[in-house]
Amino acid sequence: MPLPVLAAAAGGAREVILHLAAVDYVILGLYFLFVISIGWVLRKYLKTSTDFFESGRSLPAWVCALGFIGANLGAQEVIGMAASGAKYGIATSHFYWVGAIPAMVFVGVFMMPFYYGSKARSVPEYLKLRFDEKTRIFNALSFAVMTVFSSGISMHALALLLNSILHVDYNLCILVSSLIVLIYIVTGGLTSAIYNEVLQFFLIVLGLLPLVLLGLKDIGGWSGLMHQLQGYSAAQGMPGAWSHSWAYMGNEKSNPMGIEWFGLVMGLGFVLSFGYWCTDFLVVQRAMAAKDMSAARRTPILAAVPKMLFPALVILPGMLAVALLQRGGHGFSLPPAADGTPNYNMVVPAMLSQYFPNGMLGVGLTALMASFMSGMAGNVTAFNTVWTYDLYQGHLNPAASDAHLVTVGRITTVVGLLISVACAYAARQYNNIMDMLQLVFGFVNAPLFAIFLLGMFWRRATGHGAFFGLLLGTLSAMLFHGLSIPVGETAWIKGGWIAPHWVFHSSMAQNFWMAIFAFSGCFLGTALISLATAPNKTDDQLRGLVYSLTEKIRDHDTPWYGRPAVLGVVVLAGAVALNIIFW
Amino acid sequence: MHLDVRIPMGLLFLLLGIILVIYGFTSDPAIYQQHSLGQNVNLVWGSVFAVFGAFLLVLSRRRRT
Numbered sequence: 001m002p003l004p005v006l007a008a009a010a011g012g013a014r015e016v017i018l019h020l021a022a023v024d025y026v027i028l029g030l031y032f033l034f035v036i037s038i039g040w041v042l043r044k045y046l047k048t049s050t051d052f053f054e055s056g057r058s059l060p061a062w063v064c065a066l067g068f069i070g071a072n073l074g075a076q077e078v079i080g081m082a083a084s085g086a087k088y089g090i091a092t093s094h095f096y097w098v099g100a101i102p103a104m105v106f107v108g109v110f111m112m113p114f115y116y117g118s119k120a121r122s123v124p125e126y127l128k129l130r131f132d133e134k135t136r137i138f139n140a141l142s143f144a145v146m147t148v149f150s151s152g153i154s155m156h157a158l159a160l161l162l163n164s165i166l167h168v169d170y171n172l173c174i175l176v177s178s179l180i181v182l183i184y185i186v187t188g189g190l191t192s193a194i195y196n197e198v199l200q201f202f203l204i205v206l207g208l209l210p211l212v213l214l215g216l217k218d219i220g221g222w223s224g225l226m227h228q229l230q231g232y233s234a235a236q237g238m239p240g241a242w243s244h245s246w247a248y249m250g251n252e253k254s255n256p257m258g259i260e261w262f263g264l265v266m267g268l269g270f271v272l273s274f275g276y277w278c279t280d281f282l283v284v285q286r287a288m289a290a291k292d293m294s295a296a297r298r299t300p301i302l303a304a305v306p307k308m309l310f311p312a313l314v315i316l317p318g319m320l321a322v323a324l325l326q327r328g329g330h331g332f333s334l335p336p337a338a339d340g341t342p343n344y345n346m347v348v349p350a351m352l353s354q355y356f357p358n359g360m361l362g363v364g365l366t367a368l369m370a371s372f373m374s375g376m377a378g379n380v381t382a383f384n385t386v387w388t389y390d391l392y393q394g395h396l397n398p399a400a401s402d403a404h405l406v407t408v409g410r411i412t413t414v415v416g417l418l419i420s421v422a423c424a425y426a427a428r429q430y431n432n433i434m435d436m437l438q439l440v441f442g443f444v445n446a447p448l449f450a451i452f453l454l455g456m457f458w459r460r461a462t463g464h465g466a467f468f469g470l471l472l473g474t475l476s477a478m479l480f481h482g483l484s485i486p487v488g489e490t491a492w493i494k495g496g497w498i499a500p501h502w503v504f505h506s507s508m509a510q511n512f513w514m515a516i517f518a519f520s521g522c523f524l525g526t527a528l529i530s531l532a533t534a535p536n537k538t539d540d541q542l543r544g545l546v547y548s549l550t551e552k553i554r555d556h557d558t559p560w561y562g563r564p565a566v567l568g569v570v571v572l573a574g575a576v577a578l579n580i581i582f583w
Numbered sequence: 584m585h586l587d588v589r590i591p592m593g594l595l596f597l598l599l600g601i602i603l604v605i606y607g608f609t610s611d612p613a614i615y616q617q618h619s620l621g622q623n624v625n626l627v628w629g630s631v632f633a634v635f636g637a638f639l640l641v642l643s644r645r646r647r648t
Contacts (some may be wrong), residue, residue, distance in 0.1 A: 021605045026602060027599060027602060030595065030599065030602075031595070033597045034591055034594070037591065038586075040590050041586050041591075042585075043588055045585055045586065058585060059585075063588055178638065191585065193590070195586075195588045198588050198592065199591070199592050199595065201587075202592065202596070202635075206596075206628075206631070206635065210624055210628050214619055214624070215621060215622055215623070218620055330635070354618065355618055355619055355620075356618060356619065357610070357614035357615055357617070357618040357619055357624065357625065358606075358610070358614065359602075359603050359606040359607065359610065359624075359625035359629075360603070360619070360624045360625055360628060360639065363603070363628075363632075365600065492642060506646075
């Protein structure tokens with residue numbers, strides 16, 4: 001969609017440059033020093049493979065919860081959600097209050113008992129215990145490839161950004177960021193990654209909060225922001241759409257996301273959100289590092305509390321940027337993107353340069369770096385665990401000693417980062433290949449939640465059912481993609497390569513509906529094939545893995561306010577309240 | 584027994600806070616007019632950092648004793 005107003009306003013400035021002073025470098029350097037020291041101090045506590053890959057299952061719930069949310073608070077979140085805040089306004093909060101909180105509560109209350117209680121060390125390993133080896137391998141392989149690729153993308157985005165705003169050499173950025181992550185993971189393992197995620201969480205929150213406060217003050221508070229957004233959304237032909245989350249979701253033409261409420265709730269709120277928060281080992285691994293079952297269950301629920309409030313931190317900057325541009329004057333501008341529209345990915349850097357003097361500028365930049373590094377480290381720790389436990393110990397060397405596994409984990413960290421670096425350079429060279437890979441991961445991931453749902457809550461689901469159901473779901477996703485296309489796009493990587501049969505208002509809508517389609521295909525496929533095949537596990541083998549065969553957890557020894565179910569209800573009520581307040 | 588994560592975190596925020604406060608006192612006030620709407624954010628937010636860092640350190644000591 002063309003944005004003539006902003007394009008004109010942004011015409012003046014070509015790029016955002018941050019001018020650092022000595023104090024900013026000192027702050028950045030101090031952060032790097034602490035990040036590395038944490039790994040160094042932790043190395044002496046690291047003795048077994050359980051310490052390296054699972055933090056010895058010893059961490060308190062609040063540390064795991066902040067790690068859980070910190071690993072998710074990557075650059076994609078900080079940079080991308082600000083961009084979405086500019087493009088879609090308050091409706092971006094659907095990614096939080098609909099697309100995250102319910103799933104986070106669900107995984108804590110209902111699924112963690114099986115992940116943590118089964119003593120599986122990874123999500124693929126759970127699939128092996130519940131279903132069979134081929135389902136595990138399929139999940140482990142696709143997950144391993146996806147994590148190194150994501151970590152590479154994070155690295156590439158960081159280097160590209162620093163190159164643009166600080167004029168630092170691209171290669172140097174890649175080298176320094178990967179070396180730092182390498183050092184703190186190789187020395188301290190998962191504990192080091194989680195501790196750093198906790199640190200990164202606070203740095204990002206405290207580093208970006210004053211940015212939002214200054215922006216709000218500048219625009220004249222909340223009412224000033226709403227006033228400018230009214231003017232802006234009217235100019236876009238969708239009056240009011242930027243300042244409401246639900247009011248304009250009735251049909252896809254009245255909101256800038258180009259999606260209607262059903263596709264949003266089912267596609268994002270159910271399939272994609274539950275698929276990510278409940279099955280992605282990157283986040284689940286943090287909860288599995290908790291010291292006991294109760295802490296593991298509380299991890300995602302406690303993490304949902306800050307997650308619920310993040311829109312104020314990451315979406316608001318984007319809305320402020322649009323409002324500031326709409327108001328004009330005062331020098332705030334965004335550089336234009338390739339197509340001439342404002343480059344919304346530069347919202348956070350542009351606001352840093354506008355509102356932070358040297359000193360706080362260093363803090364803001366450090367927060368940005370922290371978000372990139374937590375994204376990278378999260379992927380790398382999940383990768384080394386899945387590779388070492390599920391692929392190396394599972395197949396290549398089942399008799400490996402514990403000490404040997406730790407060594408393999410360290411080597412895997414190095415190799416994983418090297419592959420990530422290769423991915424970063426590939427992303428720099430060939431943009432299309434990266435889009436393509438992302439698309440393939442979309443096909444594989446969309447149906448995933450169906451087999452976990454059936455696996456955990458239906459004892460009759462079989463190994464063949466899960467594996468072939470997963471293939472069917474992936475196939476359904478591909479088929480749907482080949483038959484659908486976002487309006488105004490040419491058929492190929494955006495879809496429609498079989499025949500552009502269904503036209504969607506936005507690629508987001510197409511993506512949400514693809515997820516619904518893939519999930520349904522996988523769900524039906526798994527159910528039918530399971531009924532047609534003989535169960536491959538006895539009830540005894542499924543104890544602790546399936547709801548009906550597992551003894552219910554009684555939380556009598558926990559005070560009522562600490563019980564996962566109670567906390568979950570409180571968190572859900574909070575999310576409902578936020579949806580209503582910003583309706 | 585693991586390292587208490589509040590110790591490195593508290594130290595880092597305390598140090599960052601002190602640096603920001605010192606810089607807030609010594610820097611040219613003009614930069615605050617130019618950037619942060621006349622507010623000395625380094626001084627204000629540096630104090631927030633320092634207090635938060637000290638708070639974390641106090642918490643970690645309490646737990647140990």
